[in-house]
Amino acid sequence: xxxxxxxxxxxxDFPQWYQDVVARAELAENGPARGTMVIRPWAWAIWEHMxxxxxxxxxxxxxxxxxxxxxxxxxxxxxxxxxVEGFSPELAVVTHGGGEQLAxxxxxxxxxxxxxxxxxxxxxxxxxxLPMLLNQWANVVRWELRPRLFLRTTEFLWQEGHTAxxxxxxAQAETLQMLEVYRAFMEETLAIGVVVGEKSAAERFAGxxxxxxxxxxxxxxxxxQMGTSHNLGHNFARAFDIQYLSAxxxxxxxxxxxxxxxxxxxxxxxxxxxxxxxxxxxPVLAPIQALVLVVKDEGGTGERAAALAAExxxxxxxxxxxxxxxxxxxRRVTDWELKGVPVRVEIGPRDLAADAATLVRRDTGxxxxxxxxxxxxxxxxxxxDVQQDMLADAYGRRDASIADASDIRGAAEASGSGFARxxxxxxxxxxxxxxxxxxxxxxxxxxxxxxxxxxxxxxDLVAFVARAY
Amino acid sequence: xxxxxxxxxxxxDFPQWYQDVVARAELAENGPARGTMVIRPWAWAIWEHMxxxxxxxxxxxxxxxxxxxxxxxxxxxxxxxxxVEGFSPELAVVTHGGGEQLAxxxxxxxxxxxxxxxxxxxxxxxxxxLPMLLNQWANVVRWELRPRLFLRTTEFLWQEGHTAxxxxxxAQAETLQMLEVYRAFMEETLAIGVVVGEKSAAERFAGxxxxxxxxxxxxxxxxxQMGTSHNLGHNFARAFDIQYLSAxxxxxxxxxxxxxxxxxxxxxxxxxxxxxxxxxxxPVLAPIQALVLVVKDEGGTGERAAALAAExxxxxxxxxxxxxxxxxxxRRVTDWELKGVPVRVEIGPRDLAADAATLVRRDTGxxxxxxxxxxxxxxxxxxxDVQQDMLADAYGRRDASIADASDIRGAAEASGSGFARxxxxxxxxxxxxxxxxxxxxxxxxxxxxxxxxxxxxxxDLVAFVARAY
Numbered sequence: 001x002x003x004x005x006x007x008x009x010x011x012x013d014f015p016q017w018y019q020d021v022v023a024r025a026e027l028a029e030n031g032p033a034r035g036t037m038v039i040r041p042w043a044w045a046i047w048e049h050m051x052x053x054x055x056x057x058x059x060x061x062x063x064x065x066x067x068x069x070x071x072x073x074x075x076x077x078x079x080x081x082x083x084v085e086g087f088s089p090e091l092a093v094v095t096h097g098g099g100e101q102l103a104x105x106x107x108x109x110x111x112x113x114x115x116x117x118x119x120x121x122x123x124x125x126x127x128x129x130l131p132m133l134l135n136q137w138a139n140v141v142r143w144e145l146r147p148r149l150f151l152r153t154t155e156f157l158w159q160e161g162h163t164a165x166x167x168x169x170x171a172q173a174e175t176l177q178m179l180e181v182y183r184a185f186m187e188e189t190l191a192i193g194v195v196v197g198e199k200s201a202a203e204r205f206a207g208x209x210x211x212x213x214x215x216x217x218x219x220x221x222x223x224x225q226m227g228t229s230h231n232l233g234h235n236f237a238r239a240f241d242i243q244y245l246s247a248x249x250x251x252x253x254x255x256x257x258x259x260x261x262x263x264x265x266x267x268x269x270x271x272x273x274x275x276x277x278x279x280x281x282x283p284v285l286a287p288i289q290a291l292v293l294v295v296k297d298e299g300g301t302g303e304r305a306a307a308l309a310a311e312x313x314x315x316x317x318x319x320x321x322x323x324x325x326x327x328x329x330x331r332r333v334t335d336w337e338l339k340g341v342p343v344r345v346e347i348g349p350r351d352l353a354a355d356a357a358t359l360v361r362r363d364t365g366x367x368x369x370x371x372x373x374x375x376x377x378x379x380x381x382x383x384x385d386v387q388q389d390m391l392a393d394a395y396g397r398r399d400a401s402i403a404d405a406s407d408i409r410g411a412a413e414a415s416g417s418g419f420a421r422x423x424x425x426x427x428x429x430x431x432x433x434x435x436x437x438x439x440x441x442x443x444x445x446x447x448x449x450x451x452x453x454x455x456x457x458x459x460d461l462v463a464f465v466a467r468a469y
Numbered sequence: 470x471x472x473x474x475x476x477x478x479x480x481x482d483f484p485q486w487y488q489d490v491v492a493r494a495e496l497a498e499n500g501p502a503r504g505t506m507v508i509r510p511w512a513w514a515i516w517e518h519m520x521x522x523x524x525x526x527x528x529x530x531x532x533x534x535x536x537x538x539x540x541x542x543x544x545x546x547x548x549x550x551x552x553v554e555g556f557s558p559e560l561a562v563v564t565h566g567g568g569e570q571l572a573x574x575x576x577x578x579x580x581x582x583x584x585x586x587x588x589x590x591x592x593x594x595x596x597x598x599l600p601m602l603l604n605q606w607a608n609v610v611r612w613e614l615r616p617r618l619f620l621r622t623t624e625f626l627w628q629e630g631h632t633a634x635x636x637x638x639x640a641q642a643e644t645l646q647m648l649e650v651y652r653a654f655m656e657e658t659l660a661i662g663v664v665v666g667e668k669s670a671a672e673r674f675a676g677x678x679x680x681x682x683x684x685x686x687x688x689x690x691x692x693x694q695m696g697t698s699h700n701l702g703h704n705f706a707r708a709f710d711i712q713y714l715s716a717x718x719x720x721x722x723x724x725x726x727x728x729x730x731x732x733x734x735x736x737x738x739x740x741x742x743x744x745x746x747x748x749x750x751x752p753v754l755a756p757i758q759a760l761v762l763v764v765k766d767e768g769g770t771g772e773r774a775a776a777l778a779a780e781x782x783x784x785x786x787x788x789x790x791x792x793x794x795x796x797x798x799x800r801r802v803t804d805w806e807l808k809g810v811p812v813r814v815e816i817g818p819r820d821l822a823a824d825a826a827t828l829v830r831r832d833t834g835x836x837x838x839x840x841x842x843x844x845x846x847x848x849x850x851x852x853x854d855v856q857q858d859m860l861a862d863a864y865g866r867r868d869a870s871i872a873d874a875s876d877i878r879g880a881a882e883a884s885g886s887g888f889a890r891x892x893x894x895x896x897x898x899x900x901x902x903x904x905x906x907x908x909x910x911x912x913x914x915x916x917x918x919x920x921x922x923x924x925x926x927x928x929d930l931v932a933f934v935a936r937a938y
Contacts, residue, residue, distance in 0.1 A: 032545065032587060033575050036538035041603070044535050066513050069505035070577075070608055070624050071561075076501065092540075093565040094577065097623075098612030099558055106502050108539075108563065108577070118501060134510070139539055139608065143567030154566075155539050 006334065009276045014220040019149075021270060025279050025338045028149045035147040035154030042339055043150075043266055045287035047157075050265060051137065053189045053284070054159060057181050063133035063161055068115050070139070071106040076114040080239040083113065086206020090142040092154070108141040113207065113232070113258055116162040117240040124254060126245045127166055131174070135161040150267030151224070151469050158262035164242060164254040168233060171255035172210075175231040176452060178259040179212040182227035190265060191282040191390040192216045192272045193398035194226065195419060195464050197444025198453050202432055205258075209233035212452065215443045215464070217401050218271035221417040223443050223466040226268050229259035267469070272394060273363075279340030280363050282390050283383045287318065290379050291341045293332060294323040295348025305347045308357070308375060312345075315376045317383060337362060342386045343379055363390055402464070412438040415466050419443065424461035440465050475803065478745045483689040488618075490739060494748050494807045497618045504616040504623030511808055512619075512735055514756035516626075519734060520606065522658045522753070523628060526650050532602035532630055537584050539608070540575040545583040549708040552582065555675020559611040561623070577610040582676065582701070582727055585631040586709040593723060595714045596635055600643070604630040619736035620693070620938050627731035633711060633723040637702060640724035641679075644700040645921060647728040648681040651696035659734060660751040660859040661685045661741045662867035663695065664888060664933050666913025667922050671901055674727075678702035681921065684912045684933070686870050687740035690886040692912050692935040695737050698728035736938070741863060742832075748809030749832050751859050752852045756787065759848050760810045762801060763792040764817030774816045777826070777844060781814075784845045786852060806831060811855045812848055832859055871933070881907045884935050888912065893930035909934050 006024055008016040022028055027043035071094060077084045087110045094106040124132060137159050144154045161178060165171045179196060186192045199211040208230035216224045237253040246252050273280040283289050292309040294302050302323050312319040322332055336344060344360040351357050356369045363386055370378045401418025405411035408431045414420035424445055432442055443464045447453050453461055475493055477485040491497055496512035540563060546553045561577040564570060593601060606628050613623045630647060634640045648665060655661045668680040677699035685693045706722040715721050742749040752758050761778040763771050771792050781788040791801055805813060813829040820826050825838045832855055839847045870887025874880035877900045883889035893914055901911055914930045916922055922930055
């Protein structure tokens with residue numbers, strides 16, 4: 001059911017479409033303090049499913065959750081030189097507390113490496129304490145002059161993992177393991193095909209030896225960085241003096257990592273799957289997977305629909321009944337399409353007479369008549385199918401969006417509608433600057449066979465460049 | 470297994486015992502910025518179980534989760550007179566962001582009434598939008614000069630519910646409903662018997678018409694306020710101009726409520742159940758409900774213990790295997806007792822020869838020999854029994870700790886070791902001031918039959934007074 005009146009079409013003005021869908025589907029809005037965000041119940045419920053799924057995957061690697069303070073003494077930030085240079089322009093600073101000016105200003109955490117590594121130094125004594133694998137779910141603050149809901153906000157929510165290891169090699173293995181956790185989550189759960197690779201030095205996390213990334217491609221051809229994993233080497237261990245006694249009795253520096261993924265992924269889900277009718281939520285994340293919609297409440301339709309909804313819930317499908325027949329059918333369909341509910345079960349007196357209901361898929365718009373007796377198993381299967389099909393579609397679009405280029409000019413041109421892929425040696429240094437002048441950045445580097453490089457200095461690396469959020 | 474060396478005994482110095490157990494059981498420690506707290510994995514895992522349980526109960530009332538900004542413009546706080554007076558001394562203020570001084574300082578939320586009611590005014594148009602029932606899980610900041618881990622910290626974590634209703638009566642019903650949710654949670658999940666009642670005007674939330682509370686009693690005879698529910702009446706609706714169009718076409722102010730419970734409850738669990746050997750965690754909250762402890766790995770004991778642990782996990786019991794036989798048995802027992810694991814399954818070569826294991830309850834220290842074949846069902850039952858017995862014990866202690874008093878002096882004396890109960894008319898006004906001089910406060914008011922008053926002006930109310938955290 002087309003609904004031109006509600007949203008600006010994507011093809012006409014993608015940024016306006018994004019603003020429209022975020023507002024009309026009641027996902028989020030600006031808070032009163034510049035750059036802050038209010039996340040409304042529908043988007044929050046999607047985030048809760050994302051959190052639970054990601055949390056399970058993180059715990060499966062052996063990491064434990066903990067919680068670290070929001071406020072960090074300014075002097076902590078200054079201990080790692082690159083780190084403070086990277087984050088200084090983005091800091092929010094508390095200068096007054098309890099009615100008095102503070103002796104030392106406090107920074108509202110932009111990320112927690114400094115405070116967590118400070119505690120690592122306290123907690124880690126011997127090789128027996130390693131590896132130490134911690135994660136926290138928290139809010140962080142990075143001052144944003146041009147905020148965009150979910151994509152760039154002064155405050156955002158994320159998980160940040162922080163780990164300490166006996167050797168550099170182990171830290172590198174952890175870094176890549178968490179990158180793989182992110183890749184699998186983004187594909188299996190968000191149904192987003194991502195390009196993974198190493199960041200160039202210019203795009204690296206402030207204080208990291210290496211940064212790896214998952215880059216999604218949005219429907220407007222721009223890339224979105226959706227999760228990064230950093231090998232911090234010995235940088236923070238030196239800055240915070242985190243040493244351990246090895247099995248051989250030597251004092252050694254630990255090697256640390258950090259890795260994060262945020263509410264920005266909600267923006268990725270919206271811009272990867274959404275269409276001109278609104279949001280399309282992957283079933284795994286959908287607060288409501290199947291909506292049972294009463295067309296008209298005549299001849300016991302409402303009652304039968306309620307029973308069906310109960311059956312679906314009992315079968316483990318997250319189901320809601322919409323029997324608000326006081327509102328027009330068209331209006332209700334429009335609203336649920338806006339919110340992106342994956343499967344709609346429409347049932348009216350005519351369906352009931354045929355002992356059937358109409359199933360509608362949000363992603364494809366496909367309709368089918370299904371006998372009521374077969375409905376629960378059919379819906380259950382459809383919910384699983386939609387997830388698979390959405391991912392296949394996302395892979396297809398990602399692969400189709402990668403264009404090979406043989407020089408900087410060609411790469412800049414191809415970057416209008418996706419990733420341009422070209423030899424890193426053509427880009428490195430001068431090329432990166434020239435691309436930047438066109439608003440194009442190096443998203444990541446891969447080896448020719450698609451595997452992950454150990455450093456940007458390897459021979460024959462391939463660069464993926466794109467315009468990005 | 471007594472362990473005098475590790476913790477200061479409760480009877481000797483309760484505050485020192487608390488500090489010891491929080492440190493030795495690795496629950497929490499001070500962050501580098503004064504008053505902040507680091508919550509370590511064991512306490513965090515307990516909090517996750519508390520959160521999940523509370524969240525389920527809140528959602529069952531129809532409330533939805535959302536997220537509101539950390540930063541609130543200072544001017545918002547000033548809109549409700551009593552609210553700003555109550556919170557001003559506790560505010561943390563951000564004056565600089567992105568390297569520049571801000572035109573208007575931002576307050577780090579001490580609670581979110583102001584920003585949420587600002588949005589209510591935007592979202593609520595007609596009676597059809599009511600009731601609006603929202604909740605958020607968030608960190609808040611209230612400057613603390615004398616911080617104590619979990620009990621009073623500058624930053625703490627909580628859930629705060631905020632609701633808007635068509636009538637004052639509905640807001641009052643919501644306020645009491647949420648108080649009942651808290652009471653049930655504290656008793657069924659935390660195994661803490663609480664006294665519920667209305668706060669006196671002096672102890673009311675800043676900006677509320679009525680505040681209701683759940684008060685726990687700690688092992689040192691002091692009360693701990695563990696959850697409060699406020700009827701805000703029309704105070705915030707007037708301050709933020711939240712009006713709706715009634716079914717009759719009139720513009721009316723909504724009535725609002727708020728209700729909160731926090732990481733402070735972790736302190737309540739520690740101080741209600743803990744003993745001289747450490748923490749005692751109620752099984753519903755325990756990250757590990759049953760610990761399988763290999764005494765010595767001889768004659769296949771380790772292998773059999775691992776199989777037992779797997780059986781217990783399969784039976785739905787959260788289980789961990791401790792086969793670190795390189796450390797002494799006594800040391801390991803001490804550590805797990807410190808952490809409060811409810812049920813210990815000890816298995817050594819002698820047990821194995823008898824085809825049995827030894828079960829030890831953390832709460833009572835009771836031991837029993839159980840045949841291996843019967844172990845999973847016995848442990849499962851024991852886990853449920855311990856929860857029930859801990860609650861029964863908590864009720865018993867709460868009831869035994871209430872002493873009737875007939876005057877202020879008697880109430881002050883009885884307050885050393887629990888609640889004193891006396892007629893509110895003896896306390897009100899002058900009496901409240903005299904008690905305060907002795908460090909005793911009115912914890913709450915009840916009707917003579919134990920039910921909840923509608924206001925402190927009702928006749929014949931009974932006051933519960935105590936020393937409190």
